[in-house]
Amino acid sequence: MLAKKKTQNRYGQRVTRVDAPTLEEAIAAAQGLTDDVEGQIEIASQLMGMPEDEVRPVALKLSARSAQPERLPIADRVLARGEASKVVVVERRRPRIVAR
Template sequence: MSAQKKPSANAGRRVTRIDPPALEEAIEAAQGLTDDVDSQVEIAAQLMGMPEDEVRPAVLKASVTARPLGRPAPRFMAHDRHDGPKVVVVERKRPRMVMPR
């Protein structure tokens, strides 16, 4: 009989890597959530984990070059697979509740 190997504790576990978004991604996400520039600054700063004073110039610059109000953004865009838009996912994590036994 051969000795069976025990699987390591990490075998089969999925690893989730959490990276803060790039500044442009955070600003784009903030612009999608609100039209108010001050709120965009606050949201982008929180997503990046940076102070609002450092994010504000980039948000102001992006709001100047933003799409005109009279023209809505397209709902669906077809892109080549390699040149597709970057996706920003904002999730709310709820605290894990432990039930007493």
């Protein structure tokens, strides 16, 4: 826990807890930025201010655990479930012009 911030409002006193980010959170942020594991290690080490040698084992463990199948586009997911493809027809209506 890094600090607590106390504020007063009309409902009473509120206490907000501020925690320092963890290494796992930094690696998750790096995974959102790049798919390259070495790039993730570099980004996470810079975010945390730690050497890459300390970040590498944790990043490799998390990247192996979070290997998820790639998401399919919505149209492929619908067809993969066995549903028939749906046809959508879009017609454009011209605006009504009022003659004066």
